[in-house]
Amino acid sequence: ALTLLMKALDELDNPEQRPNGLDLSVWEHFCLARRNKMDIEELVRCKALTLAEMQAFLQRRIFDDEKIKSEIENIFQELTWLQEEKTKLQLNLTVQFLLKQGQVELESTEIPDYTDAILINKSVIEELNCIIMAEGEKKIASMVQCKDFSRGIFQLEWEHKKMRMQIEDLDQKARDIVTLPISKDRQLFLTMLNYDSCVAHNISMMEQTLCLLDKLHRKNVKNCQKRIKELENRISLKDQANYELSLQLKEMLVSVSERRHIFEADDTQHVSEKITRQRYQEILKQKQLRRLVKEEEQQFEILQAEVA
The missing domain is CATH 1.20.5 (Single alpha-helices involved in coiled-coils or other helix-helix interfaces)
Incomplete structure (x- = not known):
């Protein structure tokens, strides 16, 4: 570049x-x-x-x-x-000390006074420990035995309660059986020995009664038919009599209506006279009231003039 x-x-x-x-x-x-x-x-x-x-x-x-x-x-x-x-x-070092059995770690650094201390052999302590362990095992065994015994008591109580309830159920069933309603046929079946022969006899008796009832029914039917014929004859006679009475009733109604018209005419004249009288009385009352009003007005004017 x-x-x-x-x-x-x-x-x-x-x-x-x-x-x-x-x-x-x-x-x-x-x-x-x-x-x-x-x-x-x-x-x-x-x-x-x-x-x-x-x-x-x-x-x-x-x-x-x-x-x-x-x-x-x-x-x-x-x-x-x-x-x-x-x-x-x-600074923070962890030091492990191996202590023998029986030694006790002291909290304070002061050296205790061992004047009253007693030295006991280790075997004595071990024997006491064995005795304590044996007694503890015995106590545990007795506690287990008591527990099993109490459990057996509870089981027996439960079985007793169960049996009492079963007894109550059986008693109730027995009462139900006693109070169960039984018909006559069942009673006969339970009490009589020859139930079939008794049933056959009852059937024959019922057939005879049915025959008698049939005869009576036929006889009653015939009687009823005769009674019906008689009633029909009576009905025809009653119808004829009713027809004659209806004709008479019509004639009577005509005469009654004529008389009613006559009476109504007389009543209207009487009512009109009564109404005229009432009106005349009312007119007289109105005239009297007007006269009284005029008199009151005159007196009022006189009083006003005197006050003035």
Whole structure:
């Protein structure tokens, strides 16, 4: 790019490119100034590129520096934690002591007074322990036996209750059987020995009674038919008598209606006279009331005049 630029400047610095009427020394001075300007711009551009590279390098170094600082801080924290753990492990030591059987760990560091202490042989302690274990096993066995016995009692009570309930059920069934209604046929079947012969005899007796009832029924039917004929004759006679009575009734109704018209005419005249009398009395009452009103008005006017 620089070579191309220099070639272009060489072409531009050619005296042929000089404007008309311009002195050659001035043109050369102008070309030199232009070339210096281009060199300075190129130098500035190069410096700007180097500056950008330097800034990018600086940013990378700053980032790396911060990263290294954070790593250093983490390492210091881990180092302090390790030191604390080391001190804890150095100070908080767990020491195991193997104590023989029978020895008791004392809470205080003071040495107790063993003047009243008694030394007992280990075999005596073991015998006492064996006795205690045997007594404990006996007690457990007795408790188990008591538990089984109480369980047996509960089972017997349950069976007793069950049997009592069964007895009550059987008694109830017996009472139901006693109070069960039994018909006469069942009673005969249960009491009589020759039940079939008795049934046959009853059937024959019932057949005879049915024959008698049939004869009586036929006789009653004949009597009823005779009675029906007699009643029909009576009905025909009654119908004829009713017809004659209806004719008489019509004649009587006609006469009654005529008499009713006559009586109604007489009653209307009497009623009209009564109404006229009542109206006359009312007119007289109205006249009397008007007269009284006039008198009252006159008295009222006289009183007003006196007050005035």
